[in-house]
Amino acid sequence: MALGEFDLIGKYFQRPPKRALLGVGDDCALIAPTPGMQLAISSDMLVEGRHFLSTVEPARLGHKALAVNLSDLAACGAKPLAYTLALALPRADDAWLEGFAEGLHALADTHDIELIGGDTTAGPLNICITVFGDVPPGRALRRDGARAGDTLWVSHPPGGGIGDARLALEVFRGRAAVAGEAFDRVRRAMEQPQPRVALGLALRGIATSAIDLSDGLCGDLAHVLKRSGVGARLDADALPTSAVLAAQPLALKRECTLAGGDDYELLFTAPASADAAVHDAAASGGVAVSRIGRIEAGPGLRVLDDAGRLLPVGAGFDHFKTA
Secondary structure, eight states, X not given: OXXXXXXXXXXXXXXXXXXXXXXXXXXSOBOOOOTTOEEEEEEEXXXXXXXXXXXXXXXXXXXXXXXXXXXXXXXXXXXXXXXXXXXXXXXXXXXXXXXXXXXXHHHHHHTTOEEEEEEEEESSOEEEEEEEEEEOTTOOOOSSOOOTTOXXXXXXXXXXXXXXXXXXXXXXXXXXXXXXXXXXXXXXXXXSXXXXXXXXXXXXXXXXXXXXXXXXXXHHHHHHHHHHTOEEEXXXXXXXXXXXXXXSOHHHHHHHHHHOOOXXXXXXXXXXXXXXXHHHHHHHHTOEEEEEEEEESSSEEEEEOTTOOEEOOOOOOOTTSOO
């Protein structure tokens, strides 16, 4: 017998409340904000064929759906509290729902965040999550705080780098050849990104601006530069890469690192005097960071290689344009 909407919710998504005063199962959820804190709220939608491939394992998709939202809280320096889920499904498939819920709940438990409500309906596969976090007044990381002379940093896995998710996509598109364990690693980067929540919390009071890398390094950096009213020099050959991506042709490597997207690492600025504090924050967050450029007073973004040659600026991902 096919599951109905409320049976589906009860079986896969209703869990005992933690912080919520009233959670899944009523018209509204009730949560009590931490006294003296500000709420940080963000929503991200994932659409099949636009944000993920139909071949992704359900557990990985559940993980990613929440991870991309937690990444927004990380970029704000906010502590996760709760989330809602709106889910459109072509059909109520028990096996798919079991895997999706498993990946979703596992990441939620890792970050001690609870599902407090949402909606389900029939339709093309579409996942929309809204996350709630809190941050002390005046301590949120924002896009508008970069200042001339600041150093530009990016986070990445220890021993790894950025651009692997885009490389995996290019393998699926037939533009790159990576196989075996190496492909498993880059595919995992695309399908199971790790939100840098601990780093975001540790950067409060250190970083002058921050953004998460979802639409490509150059495109996301451009948002910071515009909001802050500054420019930047980006050192293309200082961008951290994994051994898998480093083995690719130079043109593809630069495409993946400069305009790749789906990294969900933190791109941030900090005063030049704060290098030691940045490294301490990264160590406390269990990640690595690399210095990749500097903020300048003049407008615009300049991307240079080690020889000082000016390179084309990679375009960021646009949801209303084809890649």
